[in-house]
Amino acid sequence: MQWKQLILWTIAVLLITACNTPLSNRIDNYVNEVENNCSNWTEDDWERSQSEYEKLLEEYQTNYDSYSQEERDAINKAIGRYTGLLVRQGIEETGKLLKDFGERLPSLLEGFMSAFDENHTE
Numbered sequence: 132m133q134w135k136q137l138i139l140w141t142i143a144v145l146l147i148t149a150c151n152t153p154l155s156n157r158i159d160n161y162v163n164e165v166e167n168n169c170s171n172w173t174e175d176d177w178e179r180s181q182s183e184y185e186k187l188l189e190e191y192q193t194n195y196d197s198y199s200q201e202e203r204d205a206i207n208k209a210i211g212r213y214t215g216l217l218v219r220q221g222i223e224e225t226g227k228l229l230k231d232f233g234e235r236l237p238s239l240l241e242g243f244m245s246a247f248d249e250n251h252t253e
Contacts, residue, residue, distance in 0.1 A: 155205035
């Protein structure tokens with residue numbers, strides 16, 4: 132098991148065992164763990180993280196009326212942080228794709244233009 136997977140499973144176990152801990156604390160702790168460990172995550176790592184995160188959101192939605200405004204504000208702040216991490220990760224992935232495309236662009240253009248070359252016979 133990779134260390135990233137171990138971290139995710141550890142977080143999941145902590146979340147399960149911490150059910151008596153207020154959701155505002157659990158979701159904040161979860162987002163802190165993601166923030167501290169996500170710099171080298173794979174797409175699978177992000178999918179696992181989102182799966183755990185969705186469970187927290189479901190709990191929030193199910194019990195929304197039972198939270199004080201202070202708890203809601205804390206939970207919403209953590210939701211905003213996690214969403215920001217997802218956006219940042221998406222921007223970084225897009226940047227990598229654009230960089231890769233930019234490196235391949237000269238060859239792609241050369242191949243494209245060769246299709247219009249009258250001397251090209253393939």
